[in-house]
Amino acid sequence: MKVKAKVKNDKVKVKLLVKHPMDTGLQKDKNGGDLIPAKYIQELTCVYNNKTVFLGAFGRAVSKDPYLAFSFSGGKKGDTLSLKWIDNMGDTEEVEAVIK
Numbered sequence: 001m002k003v004k005a006k007v008k009n010d011k012v013k014v015k016l017l018v019k020h021p022m023d024t025g026l027q028k029d030k031n032g033g034d035l036i037p038a039k040y041i042q043e044l045t046c047v048y049n050n051k052t053v054f055l056g057a058f059g060r061a062v063s064k065d066p067y068l069a070f071s072f073s074g075g076k077k078g079d080t081l082s083l084k085w086i087d088n089m090g091d092t093e094e095v096e097a098v099i100k
Contacts, residue, residue: 003097005081012075012099014046014054016068018085024060044068044085048075075099 002017018041025038038060046054053072075081077099084094 001083001085001093001095003081003083003095005075005097005099007075007077007099011071011073012048012081013071014069014081014097016083018044018066018068018093020065020085020087022060022062022064022066026060039087039089039091041066041085041087044083046070047082047084048072048079053081 001019003014004016005012005014020041021039022041023036023039025035027036028034029036040060040062041058044054044056044058045052054070056068058066079099081097081099082094083097084092086092
């Protein structure tokens with residue numbers, strides 16, 4: 001996950017690019033034979049000061065490597081955000097980002 005978080009006008013603006021195949025389970029492999037199993041992010045959370053400031057629920061209709069942007073109030077320059085996603089196969093990724 002690539003994350004940028006900046007304070008602007010008393011709000012923290014967060015932009016992130018999530019590397020994930022987001023397979024729907026409906027595509028066939030390159031040979032046109034077997035279906036590629038579904039593998040997609042189900043939930044993405046952003047926590048700041050032990051408080052969830054963003055919670056996204058996703059499904060199969062989201063494109064590969066999704067880009068997200070959101071903002072929240074109360075963040076300070078130099079503080080840390082914690083972001084985590086979990087997919088339908090139980091895989092997860094966690095990153096921390098410093099607010100600039």
